[in-house]
Amino acid sequence: MKVTNLDERIHVLDSSANVMTVIRDIGNSGVQEEAFYVLDIGDIVRKHQIWKEQLPRVDPYYAVKCNDSLTVLEVLAALGVGFDCASKSEINKVLGIGVDSSRIIFANPAKPASHIRHAAAMGVDTMTVDNESELHKIKQLHPVAKIVIRIRCDAELAQCQLGMKFGCDPTHEAPNLLHLARMLELDVVGISFHVGSGCQDPPVFQRAIRHARILFNLAIDLGFKPYLLDLGGGYPGVKGSSIDKIAEVINEALAECFPTEDVHIIAEPGRFYVASAFTLATSIHSKRAVRKDPTSPNTVTHVMYYINDGVYGSFNCLLYDHQQVIPLPLKNGCGKMIQSSIWGPTCDGLDQVVENVLLHDMDLGEWIIFENMGAYTLPVASPFNGFPVPKVHVVADEGVWLMLKDAFPLTEDHFVIGNTPSNLRLGLDIGGTNIDGWTDPSIDMAASEILAGSSDPTASFLYDYVEKMVRGRMLDL
Numbered sequence: 001m002k003v004t005n006l007d008e009r010i011h012v013l014d015s016s017a018n019v020m021t022v023i024r025d026i027g028n029s030g031v032q033e034e035a036f037y038v039l040d041i042g043d044i045v046r047k048h049q050i051w052k053e054q055l056p057r058v059d060p061y062y063a064v065k066c067n068d069s070l071t072v073l074e075v076l077a078a079l080g081v082g083f084d085c086a087s088k089s090e091i092n093k094v095l096g097i098g099v100d101s102s103r104i105i106f107a108n109p110a111k112p113a114s115h116i117r118h119a120a121a122m123g124v125d126t127m128t129v130d131n132e133s134e135l136h137k138i139k140q141l142h143p144v145a146k147i148v149i150r151i152r153c154d155a156e157l158a159q160c161q162l163g164m165k166f167g168c169d170p171t172h173e174a175p176n177l178l179h180l181a182r183m184l185e186l187d188v189v190g191i192s193f194h195v196g197s198g199c200q201d202p203p204v205f206q207r208a209i210r211h212a213r214i215l216f217n218l219a220i221d222l223g224f225k226p227y228l229l230d231l232g233g234g235y236p237g238v239k240g241s242s243i244d245k246i247a248e249v250i251n252e253a254l255a256e257c258f259p260t261e262d263v264h265i266i267a268e269p270g271r272f273y274v275a276s277a278f279t280l281a282t283s284i285h286s287k288r289a290v291r292k293d294p295t296s297p298n299t300v301t302h303v304m305y306y307i308n309d310g311v312y313g314s315f316n317c318l319l320y321d322h323q324q325v326i327p328l329p330l331k332n333g334c335g336k337m338i339q340s341s342i343w344g345p346t347c348d349g350l351d352q353v354v355e356n357v358l359l360h361d362m363d364l365g366e367w368i369i370f371e372n373m374g375a376y377t378l379p380v381a382s383p384f385n386g387f388p389v390p391k392v393h394v395v396a397d398e399g400v401w402l403m404l405k406d407a408f409p410l411t412e413d414h415f416v417i418g419n420t421p422s423n424l425r426l427g428l429d430i431g432g433t434n435i436d437g438w439t440d441p442s443i444d445m446a447a448s449e450i451l452a453g454s455s456d457p458t459a460s461f462l463y464d465y466v467e468k469m470v471r472g473r474m475l476d477l
């Protein structure tokens with residue numbers, strides 16, 4: 001087997017390992033300096049189980065913009081999830097992993113002409129619209145498109161409001177659009193909305209679904225045959241959050257307004273699926289002690305830590321997504337807590353990650369962990385000032401591996417047994433841009449060699465053990 005990009009393979013953890021032990025192994029290896037992520041596939045699988053349990057009538061179409069890592073898309077495709085794409089390139093990315101065009105909704109109400117042409121050529125027919133000009137554009141470029149009218153219905157409280165940019169007024173503009181679509185002989189197949197990202201107002205879903213019902217009735221009166229209701233995004237995804245309340249409101253509103261199964265209900269969750277699956281590890285490369293009184297050197301009043309990821313990288317989410325991040329020192333500290341601030345690596349004064357937090361005194365080289373870093377972080381990050389965007393180390397436990405290893409588009413080759421990146425075993429830094437074993441296409445290694453290079457004698461044992469288990473199970477069947 002030729003391995004071209006070690007870092008994209010999913011490492012199957014033994015039962016003694018988890019995300020934090022993996023971070024410790026990599027962080028304490030002595031060869032890792034750059035910031036890195038650990039992505040836990042199991043977390044995505046568990047989210048999907050929660051979705052299916054809580055919203056059994058709603059098919060999720062994952063919002064690719066939220067985190068377009070290839071592994072995330074492949075895992076979601078393997079779980080049977082559909083995709084919400086905002087652009088030509090997102091469409092290509094999803095089609096590229098073998099997903100059928102019928103599982104994609106082009107959910108950007110304002111689409112460049114070339115992107116509509118591309119969607120038409122690729123058979124991506126379902127697309128959202130919220131204005132007249134877009135209807136005329138689609139009439140010209142993709143006259144057989146399946147049009148979904150996006151209405152505005154804003155949550156009173158949301159992490160990111162979207163209504164000021166998208167969604168037509170449901171009582172006046174939406175009926176006008178339906179009439180215009182009729183005149184243009186376009187096919188309106190449904191209604192969509194997005195209440196706002198990070199919605200903290202569950203009842204808004206009831207209001208929006210009721211509006212959609214009224215518009216379904218009008219569409220039917222006008223001779224359309226609407227069959228699609230799209231509930232958009234907005235569902236929380238950080239550790240400890242829950243969609244219970246939102247799901248309760250949605251299920252009740254669906255039972256009231258769309259009681260029969262003839263309408264296909266979908267949603268476009270983004271952060272719900274990925275927020276908690278990504279944990280970021282950063283290391284302190286510089287430190288400054290601040291003294292209120294420069295003449296008394298022993299009275300440090302504040303410590304400034306400089307880490308290797310900042311607002312131009314993963315922490316862009318502080319500016320663009322209004323996220324709150326919590327720094328967790330990897331090492332248990334001792335002694336008294338000191339007022340501290342945490343800064344990114346660039347030369348910009350704006351590049352501050354945490355303004356004020358009480359921390360034990362930490363040394364250069366120590367690691368600070370940030371959980372819940374999967375949503376609206378990586379796709380926006382830039383290597384400003386020459387600091388690379390952190391690489392992702394992907395892990396899964398045995399159960400998840402057994403479940404997914406033959407689920408298209410995943411294959412057995414996507415997985416490798418062992419907790420730590422092969423590069424660390426080979427003594428290569430998994431970050432950095434020069435001697436980068438993770439992305440060096442010249443590295444050609446068989447799984448057995450990777451295992452042979454392992455400093456962990458249990459790795460090959462585990463490999464044999466799981467192989468036997470799988471074969472045993474197959475015989476049982």
Ligand code: ORX
Pocket residue numbers: 063065066084107108160162194196197198199232233234235268269270271272320321376
């Ligand atoms: O584009 C954006 O910045 C973000 N849009 C979110 C979004 C989602 C689903 N469908 C559509 C969207 O625009 C059409 C996903 O939403 P969520 O992650 O809340 O489930 C939102 C802003 C993020 N900074």
